[in-house]
Amino acid sequence: MGTVTKALSLLNYFAPDRPEIGLSDLTRLSNMNKATVYRLMGELQAAGFVEQGEGDRAYRLGPQVLHLAALREASTPILSVSRRILRELSDETGETTHVSLGHGSWVQTLSHAYSPRHATKVTMEDAQTVTYHATSSGLAILAYADPQFVDSILSQPLKSHTNLTLVDPDLIRSKLEQIRQTGLADTLGSFELEVHSHAVPIFGADHRAIGALAVAAPAARMTAAQQDTIRAALRRAGAALTHRIGGRAPADYPQSAAS
Amino acid sequence: MGTVTKALSLLNYFAPDRPEIGLSDLTRLSNMNKATVYRLMGELQAAGFVEQGEGDRAYRLGPQVLHLAALREASTPILSVSRRILRELSDETGETTHVSLGHGSWVQTLSHAYSPRHATKVTMEDAQTVTYHATSSGLAILAYADPQFVDSILSQPLKSHTNLTLVDPDLIRSKLEQIRQTGLADTLGSFELEVHSHAVPIFGADHRAIGALAVAAPAARMTAAQQDTIRAALRRAGAALTHRIGGRAPADYPQSAAS
DNA sequence: AACCGATGGTTCAAATAATGAACCGCACCT
DNA sequence: AGGTGCGGTTCATTATTTGAACCATCGGTT
Incomplete structure (x- = not known):
């Protein structure tokens, strides 16, 4: 070292x-x-x-x-672009939204937005460091990451945040396969109980997933109709964010819901 | 090293x-x-x-x-707070505004805002690194900095950005004295010709100037009335920003224009 | 007022990591 | 073919980092 x-x-x-x-x-x-x-x-x-x-x-x-962050933002704006997209996504879905970047063995939340629509909402802090395996954002990134990177993450001990957290590498791998079918990840209570979270990956110029855009809602509010709204809005917002930062989704990334 | x-x-x-x-x-x-x-x-x-x-x-x-910037912002928000203040200050004055932090022998601009009022305006880039002695922001910071820090800055060779740049340490020191009289710095064409810039210092919790808030306008538009508007708005905005980041001005800082 | 257990800060011989000239393979020019 | 610049690598020499022990100081306790 x-x-x-x-x-x-x-x-x-x-x-x-x-x-x-x-x-x-x-x-x-x-x-x-x-x-x-x-x-x-x-x-x-x-x-x-x-x-x-x-x-x-x-x-x-x-x-x-x-200073360094301002410098990076000046050439590759992610924060400034995502702020607007988060705002719109929160307004559209009525729920809490956030962006995260994958970095080493952790996922770091960068920015978030709330919706005033409901009195109860999922609260967030910026700059939180969370795990890959227990969050929808982390899983969305993993689903489109290098296989060897996935191996390195899943070979470490996986913390069980709640009793619903997936910690079996094989189960997680099949979950990643499901995510690749639809291009959208969701977790119910695996990081925090009573929170239903949806996420789509954000891609860089090299077609690799660099981060994720997510919507977190109280599980109690998550009807089938609400899920459809969130999924559609999230897909659009994710594509917009990837595009605005000069990224490109891989060729096999589903453009809309898989049948 | x-x-x-x-x-x-x-x-x-x-x-x-x-x-x-x-x-x-x-x-x-x-x-x-x-x-x-x-x-x-x-x-x-x-x-x-x-x-x-x-x-x-x-x-x-x-x-x-x-990530680190988001982390710092979570505990000591400067960027997020200053964005709103810059927006309001630009709207109020009709000119370009920006915040900078002093760091080592340089001043670094962090964020800026434009006003749509005029077609001609001073354009800026974030994360620019500029000198202390040639900018209103730098002079505003120097005026409320440790004397020995001022010495270290003024003992270096001072670049003449334009033929109006003050490069004589003694002249600069008397300018700093003037700034302390009013609590407000201004420069005309000393960094870029035809730009008239005003700035107020931003103070940290320890009563030291950590940065500056500035308004930059084309010199041609700078009437006496416009200067009064800018000075008054800048004073208010500077006090607000200092307050919002948990800072405090030193006891001898002029609350309003010196007579 | 003496003691205790913290704190931030400092020392210097021993251990370890950083250094840089030269080298390699490669791509892109003439 | 030859030249030039690029990113990347090697390894003996050199200079830096390291860490146990130490100091001064602070605030609470007896």
């Missing part, structure tokens, strides 16, 4: 529920030597990736990450 | 007009050994900070920067 990788891995301990981390905490979390963490964080700080609070000297993510 | 710093410095060669860089180009730009660049970029790629294009294998910024 190179020094750079080690330093950058420290950034992964930041999370929505842990936005600030002190030196000692970070040392424990990372199982590194305190002096090492101190020096690495010093370098990350000098580069603007983290900054230190005045009072407790805890580290938090720095302004450089905003 | 540590290995981590070296690796992270490679990211600084990405710019709006250079979103993709090949290995050889990056080697030349950075004056490092090709093998070193190759290995460092490999580590950055494994961490998701950069990704490689399929065809020419050129590097571009990766999805991890979006």
Whole structure:
């Protein structure tokens, strides 16, 4: 493990529920030597990736990450494009929507939108890190990922988030096959109970799935008619997002519902 | 210079007009050994900070920067808050507006908004890296920065972007003093000719200026009345932004126009 | 006021990782 | 065919990273 990788891995301990981390905490979390963490964080700080609070000297993510994100958005806009698409999709379906990107062995949610239509809704936080196997977004990505990548994900221990989570690799593989039939993934309560989630993959310029667009609704509201609405809207929105970011679906991707 | 710093410095060669860089180009730009660049970029790629294009294998910024930005936004929202404020400020003034953050010896623009009111307007790109001494945003930040930081900026060679750019440190220091009188900076043609730019500093929780909010207008349109409008709107918007991000202006910051 | 257990920060010999000149195969030009 | 530039690789040399132990300081407890 190179020094750079080690330093950058420290950034992964930041999370929505842990936005600030002190030196000692970070040392424990990372199982590194305190002096090492101190020096690495010093370098990350000098580069603007983290900054230190005045009072407790805890580290938090720095302004450089905003700059780099703005820079990436300037050449390959995903966030700005998806914001509008999420908004429309939420309005159309009346439910909570979100986009995620696959990154290593995790799926990271980037942005979300709510609908004001219903008082009860699925609530979300941006920048959540979730699993592939338990989420509709993750499964949608896996269904169109390299077989060897799927192998690497499914060969790790799979966490059972709820008692409905699929954790048997064979069952998951057959689920992926089903998803490829329709081009659309859905999970019922496999990440959070009472949540019925639908997702379509988002493709990059190289025809590979880079992320997913999803609609999450309370299971109680999910009638057959509502599912049809969501599926149709999601297909359209997914195609639009893939297109707007300069991506292209693979040739075998179903254009509409498989019969 | 540590290995981590070296690796992270490679990211600084990405710019709006250079979103993709090949290995050889990056080697030349950075004056490092090709093998070193190759290995460092490999580590950055494994961490998701950069990704490689399929065809020419050129590097571009990766999805991890979006994740980290979303993460920072979740705890300290600046982008999302400033977007609304920029929108309103553009509508109110009829001109182009933008926010920037000071970072090291440079000022980086994060986001901007246009007004549809006039056919001619100042155009901008996000994620531009500009100088402190030639921009109203940079001067607004400097006016409320640590004296020793000001020294470090003004002791470097100062580029003359136009023949109106202030490059004499003493002149700049007296300009900073003027800015502190009113709490508002303005430059006329010092970064780009024919552009009249106004800016107010944005403060963090520690009372230090972390960035600036600015209005840029064609000089031809800048009447005294229009300046009054802009100054008043900018003051209000700056105070709102500082407040919304949990920041606080220093005690001596002028609340309204100095008499 | 002495103690305790934290915290952030520092040291320096030993261990390890980074470095760079040269090289390879390849594609695209003349 | 020969030249040029590209991404990628090798390996002995070199310089950096590492980590156990240490220090100063803070806040709570006895």
